[in-house]
Amino acid sequence: MFARKTIVALAVVMLTLAAGVEAAFASSPEERAREAAGWLVNEQYQALWDASTTVMQKRASVEDWKTKAGPAVKAFGKLIEFGPAKVSQAGGNTIVILPAKFENAAVDFTVSVDAEGKIAGLFLRPHGEQATAYQRPAYVKPESFTERDVTVGDGEWKLPGTLLLPKSAQTASRVPAVVLAHGSGPNDRDETISGNKPFKDLAEGLASQGIAVLRYDKRTKVYGAQIAGLKQFTVKEETIDDAVQAVALLEKQPEIDPKRVFVLGHSLGGYLLPMILESTPDARGGIALAGSTRPLEDIMVEQYEELIPEQTAGGSEELKQKGQATLEQARQARAAIKALDPSKIDGPPLLYAPPSYWLALAGYNPPGRAAKLSMPLLILQGERDYQVKMTEFTNWKAALGSKPNVTLKSYLALNHLFIEGTGKSTPEEYNHPGHVSAEVISDIAKWIAAH
Numbered sequence: 001m002f003a004r005k006t007i008v009a010l011a012v013v014m015l016t017l018a019a020g021v022e023a024a025f026a027s028s029p030e031e032r033a034r035e036a037a038g039w040l041v042n043e044q045y046q047a048l049w050d051a052s053t054t055v056m057q058k059r060a061s062v063e064d065w066k067t068k069a070g071p072a073v074k075a076f077g078k079l080i081e082f083g084p085a086k087v088s089q090a091g092g093n094t095i096v097i098l099p100a101k102f103e104n105a106a107v108d109f110t111v112s113v114d115a116e117g118k119i120a121g122l123f124l125r126p127h128g129e130q131a132t133a134y135q136r137p138a139y140v141k142p143e144s145f146t147e148r149d150v151t152v153g154d155g156e157w158k159l160p161g162t163l164l165l166p167k168s169a170q171t172a173s174r175v176p177a178v179v180l181a182h183g184s185g186p187n188d189r190d191e192t193i194s195g196n197k198p199f200k201d202l203a204e205g206l207a208s209q210g211i212a213v214l215r216y217d218k219r220t221k222v223y224g225a226q227i228a229g230l231k232q233f234t235v236k237e238e239t240i241d242d243a244v245q246a247v248a249l250l251e252k253q254p255e256i257d258p259k260r261v262f263v264l265g266h267s268l269g270g271y272l273l274p275m276i277l278e279s280t281p282d283a284r285g286g287i288a289l290a291g292s293t294r295p296l297e298d299i300m301v302e303q304y305e306e307l308i309p310e311q312t313a314g315g316s317e318e319l320k321q322k323g324q325a326t327l328e329q330a331r332q333a334r335a336a337i338k339a340l341d342p343s344k345i346d347g348p349p350l351l352y353a354p355p356s357y358w359l360a361l362a363g364y365n366p367p368g369r370a371a372k373l374s375m376p377l378l379i380l381q382g383e384r385d386y387q388v389k390m391t392e393f394t395n396w397k398a399a400l401g402s403k404p405n406v407t408l409k410s411y412l413a414l415n416h417l418f419i420e421g422t423g424k425s426t427p428e429e430y431n432h433p434g435h436v437s438a439e440v441i442s443d444i445a446k447w448i449a450a451h
Contacts, residue, residue, distance in 0.1 A: 030085045033096035033111035036119050040109075041079050041100075043070060053118040054315035073124075077103025088192060089185055093120055093427060095194050112431065114311065116322065121431065137201060137435035144168075145207035152216045153245045157223060157237075161216030161246070162189055164207035169255035176260035176284070176448050177212035177253075179246040181239060181276060183267030183290075186221035191266065195433030198266065198417045205441035211448055212256050214246050231346055233353070234360035239269060240276050247280045260284045262448060265291060267388065267416065274369035285376035285451055287444060290388040290416050293366050293395040297334045297358065300351055303387065304330045307427070367399030370406075376451045377406045380440065382414030384425040407447060411437065 032051070039048040045065035049057055060069075083099035098109040112121035136142065145164050152159040169175045180199050182191055190197035203213040219242055220227055227233060243263060251258040263286045265273040270291020277286045292299055304327050312323035333350045337358045347355045370377060379400065381393035393410055400406040411418070415425040419434035 029094035029113040029117070030087055030096050030098075032113045032117055032119065033085065033098050033109065034082065036111050036122055037082070037098055037100065037109040040065070040069065040073055040122070045070065048119070048122075051119050053114055053120045053311070054313075054319065055311075056118075056120060056122075058314070076105045076107065088194060095431070110431075115326070116319075121428070135433075136204065137438070139208065139438045139441055140201075140204040141208040142204070145204070150214065150216075150249060152214075152242055152249055157219055157242070159216045159219060159222055159242060160189075161214055162203070163250075163253070164203050164213045165253075165255055166207055166210045166212060168210050169212065174255060174257035174260075175210055175212050176262065177214065177250045177256045178206060178262045178264050178287070178448070179243055179250060180213065180215040181243045181263060181265040181269030181272070182218045183269060185218075186224055187218045188221055189215040189217050193417065194431045196417055196419065196430060196435075198419070198436050201436035202264070202441065202444075205436065205438070206445055206448075209441070209445040211445060212250070212253070214250055216242070216246060218242075231354065232356040234357050235268075235272055235275070236360065238357075239272055240279055243269075243276045244279045247283055251282065258282075260448075260451070262287060262451075264289065264444070267291070268296075270388075271296070271366055274366050274373065275364075277373055277375065278369070283375065285378070286373075287378040287380070287447075288396075289380050289418060289440075290382060290385055291366060291379070291392070291396070292388045293392045295338075295364075296361065297337045297351055299388070301330050301334045306386070310426075367396050370396075371399050371403065374405060376447075378444065378447050379406065379408045380418070380443070381408075381410040382416060382418055383410050383412050384414060384421060385416040386425045386427075387416045409443065411439065413437075414440070 036048060036051065039045070039051075043066075045062050048065055049060070049062045052060075080101045080103065083101070086097040088095045093115070094113045096111045096113065098111065100107055100109055107124045110121075110123055110125065111119060114120040145166050148163045148165060150161045150163045152161045166175055180202060182199070189199060191199035199215050203215050206213050218239075220238060247261050247263060250256050250261045261282070262284050263273065263276050263280065265271070265276065265286070266289040270288035271293075273286045273288045273291060277283055308323040308327050312320045330351065337350050340355050340359055340362070342359055342362070345356045345359060350358060377400065379393070379396045381388070381390065383390055390410065393408070397408050401408060413420045413422065414437055415421055415429060417430065417434070418436045418440050420437055421429055421434070
């Protein structure tokens, strides 16, 4: 079998960079990933370099691919076959993990494809359980809880989920519980982003401290094809309805205290938390992680304005013009969203969502709605978050800071996933596995215990 240290060295050579925004591909990201892997295996280094982003081209020249990566890949022996790919999203890029079986090794090609179909990163890892399995953080005590499969809802949109129950619930009084509400995009129950699983961290971390946790696959992941065909779709169908049904499910569990069920929303879930709590008046309280406060279309365009110049810096004039055109299209879409006529809910998508989606959010002010709630609220924010910045936390604080039922806290070293890091956070950071901070787990557990 191919030496592990050689694969690690190869991973260092094949630097990754994630940047950009969603856009249509001339070919699918998976097809591009297969092309990239094929070029590397077949020693077509110039083709690989030509298809890479400007930043990747600077970090790895044609000669680098030939003299550093090439010999390592040759040592794998003859390529036997590629397996089925796993595709996920991270920071606007598409991450494709493509397993490959060689004569002397089994490896995973991990290819990051940007919004223009360019290769933004390529590295290899040993294939198999040891290389790809999720590694629990030290604060998780798996012997302290049990796992139960559940179904959220019972209609056409029912969702598979996982309920973690502390073993103390079997011998002591009923325990408090938390529902996890996802961020934007078709998330699974772990909210998997590349090698990170923040919802799994939260669920198992809190369960280790005596709190039951329910997480489930998001409706847009389970029923993506059906939802794509809907002319009308809002955050109610995307997030709120399922969170409400999840709360109801927890309240019926014999091991759980029905008067101590909380809702935790991350990113989009945090933004929508006031709406969710308004629809679940029996919930004990709410926890917002990286919840934004301003119109989503404004935040999306601001992300474009930051990421596109970074993506095109040092590139060709053509690339810069394409980036500017994409940015201008986003700005025009934002203007169209703000000018939507409430009497006309049909129309083409704007910033990837139908007019009905934006109309349902018109005038929505999360801090203002939260200020009207009397239940306990916990607002948490990572200070290195480049997606939901500290400006949003300042807005929460201005509206809620003086209210006795609200606790607010920010964390200097944490990013949007509440994972610790240093320096400026970027989309590329999500490609590196990490775990939700133990301090965050502890703070949430202590706050729940106090309520």
